[in-house]
Amino acid sequence: MPVTPTLETTDCQDLLPAELLAFLPCTTPDAWVDWALANHELLLIDHAQCEKKAASTAMSLLYRYVDQPLLLTKMSQLAREELLHFEQVVKLMEARGIVYRHISASRYAEGLRRHVRGQEPERLVDILIIGALIEARSCERFARLIPHLDDELAKFYRSLVKSEGRHFEDYLMLARRLAPVPIDARIAFFSDREAELVTMPDTAFRFHSGVPA
């Protein structure tokens, strides 16, 4: 269920493009924000993981869809940008004495990817829609956290809100362009799954987890 935004949330949502807010099926529950603030180390470690994963998703599309020039340009730019974010998070963790360790992935990305269709071009369209949702949700979560963070992290997350907002637009644009048929019903399907994953109780805190069980 969508959560009524608080005044603070409304303020930070001024950072987000109207298209992005319209695209996401719901706002992040306040309970997740509280969970994140109580798990500073895990937040940054999983954030680093997400940046690395975002780069690797873009790279895998570069390998698979060599006949799509626009996709190649966008994914190449995206992979570089995500790796830069990765470096920035790792540097920030080092400065804060946070030890980078392996942690399990959240259920989120797999909970979306398990619905990807097997044949082309449906497979590509689904992956691009999921990419748009992940980027948009990441962007929204950075914005939700900003009012509660120290100056250094707030400044960093403000810069990420801008990048991830663009990434969301690129994924959505590619999905619409490369799909042979309108994709609104498919977007609605994945949006419903996404809303379930972010609002339902979850076992472990991660950047894209649901709410505490």
Ligand SMILES: [Fe+2]
């Ligand atoms: Fe990123």
Ligand SMILES: [Fe+2]
């Ligand atoms: Fe991104």
